[in-house]
Amino acid sequence: MNRSAPAPTAPPAAVADPPRPGLLGRLGVWSVHHFKTVLAGWLVLVIGLGAFAPQVTSALSGAGWQADGSDSVQVRALAERHFAGNASSAIQIVVTADRPVDDPGVRQVVDRAAALAAADSRVSTVIPPQPGATVSPDGRTAVLLAGAAASPDDMVRAADDLKEPLRALSGDGVEVTATGASVLWSDFNKANHDAMMKSEVMSWPVTLGILVLAFGSLVAAGLPLLLTMAGLAASAGSLVLISHLFPISVWAMNFAMMFALALGIDYALFLVVRFRAARAAGKDGPRAVAETMDTAGKAVLLSGATVLVSLSAVMLVPAPAFRSMAGGIMLAVLFVLAATLTLLPAVLGRLGHRVDALALPWAKRRTAQTSPRFAAWGERLWKHPLRWGALALTVLLALAAPVLGLRTAMPSIDVLPGDASARAGYTAVQQAFGAGTPGTLQILTPADQAEATVRTVTANPGIAGVLPAQPAADGTDWTMVQAVPTVDPSDPRLGHTVDTLRAELPDRALVGGASVENLDLQHLLTEKTPLVIGVVMALGFVLLLFALRAPLIAALGTVAGLLSTGAAFGVARLVFQDGHGAGLLGFTPQGFLDGWAPVFFFAMIFAIAMDYTVFLLASAKEQYERTGDPRQAMVGALAHSGRVVFAAAAVMVAVFFTFAISGPLPPKEMGIVLGVAVLLDAALVRLVLLPVMLRLAGRAAWHTPRWLDRVLPRIPFSHS
Template identity: 75%
Template structure:
């Protein structure tokens, strides 16, 4: 009896084709396989990293600084240093203790409170010379308000911590018709950091339940939904500890941790979504082993995540061009968080996925579908866009252009004292000083001048428009050759007219004169930000384009992705102008419009928004390139990208919008600006750009979108997103 021939047997006289081996994994696939096969080592390494660096994390609130909002190399910073070194610390960072009474300050009870206030600040080693109230200078004309000056004996960041410690005990001296408030720039930053920290904590409490619900709905299972939290906690613990260690080398703004926390959460969700969805698809049908699924996931989604992380880092690195310690440390803090989240995504997550295998879908929701090659809903949406591109693309473009149009009238300035709560020490003291001495007194200008020209400088200041009063020149006691002239402006420090007064003084004062003071430091920082913003925007756009071009090797696609990101960014700032400059919705959000957007917002928010927008761009275009490499068909590239990445973009954007918009519900004005601007940017970018306009542009450009000149293909390495 002869056996039946195999259904795979070759015809007579022909050799049977050799079975095709699985495709060899690329560099990212090999990294994923290594992490999967060495899972224990990966887990131990990450536990060591998070535990080692995380041990420093509880110190983050006390270690990180609150100052650094200055333009390095400016006249105002030079004046501050001169005042600290040669005038008993009577610099812009000095503490001002304002004592106001319902009777003259010469009253014995008031004098006793003033003496106790002097003793309190004199006992602090961070305070240099203490100047008691001086009639005609720091005692008000009505005799009911006096100011004790506590000179800055150390750097600005340490003086903010001194304000943290002293403002409470000083306020406790109030009573019996006498009020005591600490004020000045250091107290302002202390109060602002406190209000900002409280707002951040409140917003995070509000956002976490919403985030968890969206994650469970997006992943369809409780186990999978926990993976972004794993990445977030690893990134946050490591980055927080790193920031504390970094403070031993350079001051780091407390805002660095706030922004790092937001980006760690946002990117942890983005990256986990992208990899987990791809891992499920790779395992769909049960025909592929776990290691093969990990390799495919990392060679496709892992490569896209690496490119996305690089794009975010490149965008934020441009902020380093701004010569301000606060800006640089904030950008550095976010970059640290991105590095740790990215490293965890490319090593820890593959190891966890390999261990979970099919259990990644455990505790699934009743209606959730495990695995799958894509989203049927977004696949259908891609088909709809392909059939009617002009209708949908034109509508999306019109909305974005209408929202972006108000940018043409956007005004910026440094925030005023009004960003603080009314009961904050700095604001209460500021108001008391204005009521007693005049509107410009809190912004008193400090003119450092060579002693030989001091009398002339005082005369020039006295005859300068916008100057209400000039105090007699004070000569340094250490024979440094410097004298200090203090000029009181006639307008509030936040009044735009002050800038003209400072400009006139700098032009007319004797050679060698330097104009500074707390209000001038703000003006100098605003000037630098205005100068550097075009440069930062240009560098971000150029580097973003080059990075996408490097990955996709298609000039038109790279240009379209970059331009689309710029469009959504412009629309977000248009919304910012309508809300914060024009005041639309101010009552609903609980703030009073300043008539401008805070000066630090354009340059910093642009880098952040562009980084997030390019994050989504990379996910969408990487998926499109993968399908184009497989089929060579522009339609398959566009519709396939929508099917595979549309759900990821939608879910990740939903989480980000929920997180960012919670910051608009509480706290001082700057966090509200951050929440509205970033939330609007993500909403517009995901809803109108990534899920409508960019796919439509791929439809309209067709094969030209993926064309690349021969010389460019020779220059660039062959980066592919398909697997096998």
């Protein structure tokens, strides 16, 4: 019996294999599958390095604000070796009484102060008050000099230890205060560290609130803070260990904390938003992580590289404090970046849908990959690019215009709190000896040129008085001539006096002193600022070109950063130089912006600006790779990343503006300049001008010349 053959069945429809993850995608999947290994590794790293973190404020250095290789630094080194420590780093002990200092009771206080200083191993010799030199004309103020027997950093630590015990000797009509450059930096670092720690504490709850609003979920909002804490603990411990090899400024940790908080939140925000969108599209944990890392992860890696190269340009400034501050921030960024690309994917893969746990009522809307509001904004910009672009450009140029009259100088004594030891001693010296005495110049000259040097210095109209020439204590062929200027150390006329002396003195004569060290550092910063700006912009352009393969939009994105930077410094001039809003912020304007602000803040602002540029342009390139449509690239970029840029900028502005309400002036400058820059960059440059540039450039924005196409690697940003 024949059976009929069964009817053939149609083959099943081919199912498209998911795209093979790229390098970062594979790293993310590996982190998910090795969750315990990644978590254990980070716990060991954080606990091991974090154990050293409590030592950070005592281990890091308080000095380093100098121009290496300058005449003034040479004078300090020579004075330490050959003049019994009578250098700019020596500690001055000021004794002021309501009766003559030769009164037995006052002399007893002077002797106790001398003994207290002499007992410190970092002090070489204590020079008692000298009538006619360090005893005031009215006989009621005397100055003892505790010579430097240690490095400038150790002398700042000596000031930390001595200033309060010396002040405790006050009483019965006698006031004892320590002053001088080492005490000034001791007070300056403490005041600013306390203010920055206070600002950090204030910024955390504000940051958490913004993150909760952005994510709509307490779990998702907590991930960026977890990431930042891990990076901070590791970087703080690393800085302590590195400080045993070479000095690291205590400011490195202050800036590292601020930058790690801001960038860590940015990076985590970008990845978590993309992961939630991938989960909402139906992908399981590992696949969602792979897509997140191959898209948002690449943007984060490029952003981190841009931040690192921007800050590396600060290394061109041969000043220890600047180099160590830049290095500290770079170290913190490296740890945060490493945690973002390993720890965060592992946690996201383990959490899966639970990333939305403890969701707030509006959280369901946040799983959408695009933002309807920013999509609508993108359509509006596409239809009316010139209208919105011209408006944003006009605002930025108007705010940047005041920068043409910006003046810079090193901080004056007024940046210290009124009760600071250095400021109290400084004021007492000025009142007793004259306005220029705290800025006494130290001029080293060969012994055979001493008489000519004294004549030249005495004849200078900017000099109020010249002390007798002092031979080297060790018998070497050096003589020190100390000269008191007619003006306060922060007066611009002092610079003219120093320049004139250097031009007229014998060839081998060197002019130094604490005030001259500031002038030399200011000159160095002014000289190096154009170089740093040029290198930062060039490196930023190269990185964007490398990633986007589009020279036109890479150039436009790089140049656009100058607009927000210029506007921020224009606002800084109005606030800190001209004093607008000084009463509201609670400070007395110095009539200038601190000299280190332009070069250092520019690198920081440019790094942050490129952070947003990378996020936006990476999203635009992803859309263009998928569709080939310039309109979809521009509108889609805003729809996909506009909300992230907006939320990230809100966090940064909140963090920076908390520093603006800190007590001392330098954190206020930092908070205002960086906060205004981020606000303007996100609101006007990245969410208006850059999309308008994409609109006007059209396909040309993404064109790659053939010769460049053969040179550059292909880095896709789409996951398809």
